[in-house]
Amino acid sequence: MSEAAEKLKFRVGGMDCAACVTKIENAVGRLPGVSTVGVSLSAGTLTVETAAPVAKGAIEREVKALGYSIGRTGAGAPAGAARDHDHDHDHEEHAAPIDGPWWRTRKALLTFACGGALVAAYLVGLAVPAIGHWAFLVAMLVGLVPVAQRALAAALRGTPLSIETLMTVAAVGAVFIGATEEAATVVLLFLVGELLEGVAAGRARASIKGLANLVPKLALVEKDGGTVEVPAEQLAVGAIILVRPGDRVAADGVILEGHSSLDEAPVTGESVPKAKGIGDDVFAGTINGEAVLRVRVTAAAADNTIGRVVRLVEEAQESKAPTERFIDRFSRYYTPGVLVVGALVAIVPPLLFAGQWSEWIYKGLAILLIGCPCALVISTPAAIAAGLSAGARRGLLMKGGSVLEALRGIDTVVLDKTGTLTEGKPVVTDVVGIGRSEAQVLSLAAALETGSSHPLALAILARAKADRVPLPPAAGAKAVAGKGVTGRVGGVELFLASPSAAAAMAPFDAGLRTRIDGLNDEGKTVSVLLAGGEIAGLLAIRDEPRADAAEALQRLKADGIRTVMLTGDNARTARAIGAWLGIEVMANMLPEDKQRIVRTLQADGRKVAKVGDGINDAPALAAADIGIALGGGTDVALETADAAILHGRVGDVANMIALSKATMGNIWQNITVALGLKAVFLVTTIIGITGLWPAILADTGATVLVTLNAMRLLGWKGR
Template structure:
């Protein structure tokens, strides 16, 4: 079997689903091309093709349709083996998308350049002369500065001039309107012919051309000129709306500063941020944006992560904490070791994931695409029958019924229907990404709204993933003394329990120095503090040194029963106190789980932790617990839930969660998790908030509601104007408004999803 290669292109100027369909159809007919995926909102095209395919010819084909095209920087990536239905796997649901379309584990991130859309390999293909009327150029900048904007203005001015001439010299008014019409129609007709030659005969441009020419033939030149102008206005509005949707995610790339302060050879100098290598050390001053993903080497500061994660309040971070590119350093200078190159930083990956996700069609979108293939030719047939049958067999007037048939052609244009789903999905993917909710495709977004069960890991998912001091008990000593002496013994240790004690003591009085420190394997640590022999260790080891009273033993046992780890402090020959620690639930875990149960979703904890600790956390959070599980056990339980008829989402952050993430209908990785979890999952919660799982489900439901509204708008307006046109109430002007108006309404309605996610 021949191995296919995948190449991605940046295509400038696509502003509707019709554009994407024409490009896809044309490229798919090229020799060696196996499959094509085109995203209007991302402005990208991914081509799966034979290794020997002529990439230059593919680019020229797209350029010939009137678009600007450039191959994304980086090498083409190996796709999948031909004959395994792989090119179409992205359309088989969320798992198909994940495993076949975008194998992130092997994906070359450098392919996408710094922001995911490099232009290093600009295709040298001149635009065909005469395409000035259909500017598929960039929609950035003011609309009136684009060629499409200028053409629309010129067409409008010509229409006004034609009306003026009609009033001044009525005898030449028909010719003036024909000239005004041709100004806009000629480029439209050329696009129609090019699309037909490329395999799309029933394009919106073709229907528009037939309707306008037909109107002139039946002496309705004035209406033809007005219809062409309104069509151009509709296209212009589509382009503006599509540009806003595209800019909503691409604006993230502007968050990363262009320069960084690199520490090298004891000096600091400014360098381009994109030149930073993994391992480099950078200085981030207070108020500066962090220029790369990294780990703090020194410093303690509040970091504003809202631009990347949606976190509304600054997060305090210190040594060994991770920081994201594009976030804002607060009140102190930080030294940061770079952990990801520019093309691999958090923002670049977010943009890339969303662009790839926008190329993956949801089930509803695929259905609409299939429907439109038959719908458009059907409209042409209906329009022809309306124009011909009444005059031939019912004695109707030819002019009247041909006019109605032409109006039906305009009413039946499928633009609004075809864009109804991808516009909503693209807006949702962008809105989610800006708030730390990453969804790998429309199929994932659509499935999330149907989730009926969520299985969550404990450590790092429901909990913070690191222990904290929960209780300090003094036995004849104050709590402050117990904490101070314990911190003295643990100074310099990197053990998680030791760090918990040191973090707790960080804002207390000065920790005294310890000498002669010695670790006792499996028991604890001893040292001399302020001239006193001090021991900190397990209750069992402490019991070997001093006698514990029944009350002391009972209090320690009670803490253990709550799933807490207890360290006992002995000063001299006296039991001084105890410190209890536990990996505590995330701040929003309880409210996040409540949001899921309020939505009617079954929740269950799947953890490899011991049953006592898991039960204690589960009781506090009010969630069913399955503990002491191996990775295969988690996968098995997910399968059992699915066999019960539930649609299951699995939420986790570690390697041991990967099998269950892959087995679930939707796998959701928590922020800060392992790369394996992030790449295996269908979605990711960047900030790690439990409540974001419920927000993902809510976003999905709002998106599907928006899609239903869009389909209702698209078909409802057409149905109304179809009836009124046949009844003779409306004509060509309302007909074009039924098409372009519906398209604009649908797009604007979809853009409402860019508003903040509820409860974010």
């Protein structure tokens, strides 16, 4: 027995349409002890949550009986289980995953066999017309017997009205009214349609598999004074790896030695390579530019950025969007309705209007094939899966179809300031020399701050390094609580102080006060440098807005979306940043105040997205209709919010909403194609223009069209 209340994950081979998902969910969901079942068509996964012990192997037996291959995956899988779908050939008529060449799969071989049998039957019919009927019957049975076996297996496991059932009834009925040749053709077209659906599903599945394949298989690990190649999946946290120019980084880590530019486009969608050096984080799957890097591994293979993204997307694809749930409910009534309509078309005209039985039974059978719900049922999950995949490949993560769908309705975006609209780290914006050059003021201030880890000190030191000013040694440097830093450089007493502390030691003239007030009005923190008791200069420091913030906010406004900045910072600083960015400002906000503002906006009928860093904004993120964590790809950012933007571009908030609108537009196109084709063929069948084989084309053709249309979303790039 497996343990009670556990989560089991499987890889399933051979799923090619939404009907496959329904059959597996129905079969596994009926097992004693199973509480919930989630199947992702695009990822090829089955997730089962148990509330009580489930008989060992019961889940695998149910899935195999339906004609799919299955193997455990994840930590709990037995050795080699994750590869079961490559070696398990039981019941694979429906199941060979279309990962390799499609023509080698069992599904393709069955289609070829049926096609060959149909050609042979046609030749036999020409040579010996008397047995032509029987030749076509044999050709039909070559393809229909496996289909009927799957129909029976599905019926016994909770899905009596499957596509295979409708297909079997239509084909057998056609034989009874003498349309054997057409019945054989319809079976072949059905198999061809399934094969095309499998190829399309395999292509869509490859988008996520491609993401997982970004991480190299091998890594160069330092060991005993040399390097050895080891599988990347075996890298332990703390291991030191070497990354050569042109190599992909094998694990998340921190640079210990070396400076290089890294192409993060495969992970974050950011097209410009980033310069990184000692102490900077690197992500698995990114490409090293021009120099060798020594990197300490900070996350095991399963927990690196790529692994988390893939896991998040797979879980998201298992959760259904509201539209998808509606279509599922609709299809439960739609399919029996089709059977009733088909029966009425077959029976009513002959009984009440003296119609010919064979003609109207034929039309009724054609309606069964037209009514197959595959195209309709897959219209939503195919688009949702493609939308989630397209977003993930560009650093936009959404936790499920419901999030992707809800984003299109957002009309208000509330953003945190520090680390969201701004870079999150202060920089020196202005250096003013008074009786000394700017370089001298910066040099003396940096000398005092050497060794300090205070954010303002780090900003001064970073500016000094960037401007390449000399750093003379300072003697007796020490912090004065609430006032500033004192020390001596070259025998001169220095004091880097707040304006109020400096004013107490040296008089300010009106011009200097006006200058300081002006810098303060721009949201900048001013420090005054005193040398030998006299004012030597000013340094202004501010957490600067992100480079794309102003443009991103304009984009949101152009889309009719209201933007509000909530910040715990003081009103003066907040207003300065808000004026520069052109955004409504609310300052001096505690976390509970931010949550209250979100609730107030919702009470006014607004659909609110809250954008923050996923930590101090947690209450507001949770309260919002959609919480979006910006930047980093950290565990907290990925797990706190409904969605996450990995590379920290504010513009991607608008991109996320645009992707939602594109996906929902695609869904409605798919539903229109699926129902529109059925409506056209329903009318033409009843008035006698089309028959059985165009009817099956209406179903399989629509399914392939819908899948291909959904796959167009994989090419979505945003702005």
